[in-house]
Amino acid sequence: MHVDGVGKSFGGTQVLQSISLSVSAGEFVSLLGPSGCGKTTLLRIVAGFERPDSGRVRVDGRDLTNMPAERRNMGMVFQAYSLFPNLTAAENIRFGLRLRKLPKSRQHAIVADLLSLIGLEAHADRYPHQLSGGQQQRIALARALAIQPSLLLLDEPLSALDAKVRVQLREEIRRIQRETGVTTLFVTHDQEEALSVSDRVAVMQGGRLVQFDSPASIYQCPADAFVAGFIGTSTRFEGAVADPEAGWVDILGVRMPAAKARGLPAQRAVSVFVRPEAVELQPADSEIGLEGHVLEHTFLGAITRVQVAVHEAVTLLADVQGALAERFPVGTRVRVSWAPEAPHVLDA
Template identity: 50%
Template sequence: MAFLEINSVRKSFAQSVAVENFDLQVERGEFISFLGPSGCGKTTTLRMIAGFEKPTSGEIRINGVDMTYTPPNRRNVGMVFQSYALFPNMTVADNIGFGLKVARKSAADIKARVAEMLRIVHLPEFGGRYPYQLSGGQQQRVALARALAIQPQVLLLDEPLSALDAKIRVSLRNEIRSIQRELGITTIYVTHDQEEALSLSDRIVVMSNGRVEQIGTPFEIYNFPTTRFVASFVGTLNVLTATVTDPARGRLSVAGQEITAAKPIEGVPANQSISVALRPEIISMNGTPASNGMNHINGTVDDVMFLGPTMRVRVRFGDQALQFDQFNNPHLNPPQQGQPIGVSFPPEACLILNDPAPR
């Protein structure tokens, strides 16, 4: 039995459905990220786990106990908000100890726990300061310490780093992951930043329009997206429209040029259009013809973007295009716009997406 169970949860507001048929099983100590664009339902789902929103239907269980309609103050769940939500008239120590005071812990227990939390978030000498005397990163550490002080069963983080600058975000997300591993606490993290989700998570739940698109490890989500949305949202990906020519042999046609997938194409008849995805990093320039087992496509250089350590080359063939990255080599001439070019990629690089290609 999973530690956190979300079974067929649905949430609607009047005539609008925010979350539809959400199912997730989370193991104790697992770090799960909800990843998706604004308005996809990830924060609403988080708020239902916290108890701030009630599901229209479905069930939420924590450690085997039905919490679907239990008030937030009886769930023992810690919440970290994007806006910090610290009490400005309280010191750092008082902010961290607030939940313990509400729980009527002794003064000695509160003092000891606050000191422990300050140590864990690397602010041992900041207990007597007020929030306005702290940087944004320090305030978010205090918010994290406050959420952890009550020893919650589940830690919930709602885009906690989005208000910080890039360097602080990277540093603080590494600290969050380190603390989570040290404490072994079950964690749900909401973000629209794919890099955050990929670097932090044990598993990622990719959401779109209130529905789960795919659940998997960062490796699976990045390398083996199952829908066009996941393929386009996570990482840089070429999504091509291909026609199935021989499903049993995995053969496809892209703009009149034949390529082969590594596996048979199941459930799709010949002459039907499907979506094929290719990561830019697995495509190479000036590849040899397909006699060596590689797929080979001829096209024309449409654009070359210099990005410092790499160059991103876009190749057009027919009414479609793909792009690939090439390491910058100052001793070689870069491709030129309008130049004929051949690109190669292995059959296993062809990711057949489950949803149909657009007409």
């Protein structure tokens, strides 16, 4: 699937700005970004529910830009389950097959295979109101897969579910996608969902595609300050390059190591992002790092997240393993530091 230079405006407001991306056969790609960034509009253009003002959409070498949605052979799963309330689970799955006038024996075989794939064979004769939210969404997924779509489109299909069911179902969706090999485009504003199930993630902001890469690359090498702040958890400092050769930045009047500052112009204004897992806490009498005091502890199971005030306007987050957090109770004066490779250094 190829999106080439797609632009779209509504009422004079441009919501997509020349978006281009390619999705390989069998790939699972997520469109990720905050509300209003254009990800759902892009999905609707791919589906054929909206027409772009510019650019085109191609699938398997065919230009689908002006083709109506019903002729695109795409499966769609919405946030709302959109099941037919008067049809059973099996009949909902069979719906698209009936429209295509497949032989009844073939319809029954496909429905049986899909019910087995989603683990709901025993629920074939139940109506939507007799199913849980997660079960309904599985049926909606099976219905979309029944027509053997060239592209599976998922528009925030998990947002109406509770947290535990969301995690279970996103893993189920990924398993099913791998087993069927269907090329998938998944819209979500939840970065954990996108990073956990995707082969690649397209991060969008203000109608632009700002980074398109693997989850690991986006987390470890953000393209700009927006991506660094949006993906994962970080503490952001404003500073300046102090030593371009050695890789030092000036943060709050203290020189701190930042290998990614090497080669940048001296005194260049930069934003420095530090992940909490990269931060080290040390006693206040240490001569290394930024000074601060502990504000709060948040127990997160295997780790404790410690909030440290290093400036009246900056609270740094540090993830501390196990009982080590007890060495730094609330109110304790500390120093914070990190390895030179840890911070992301980006234009301010």
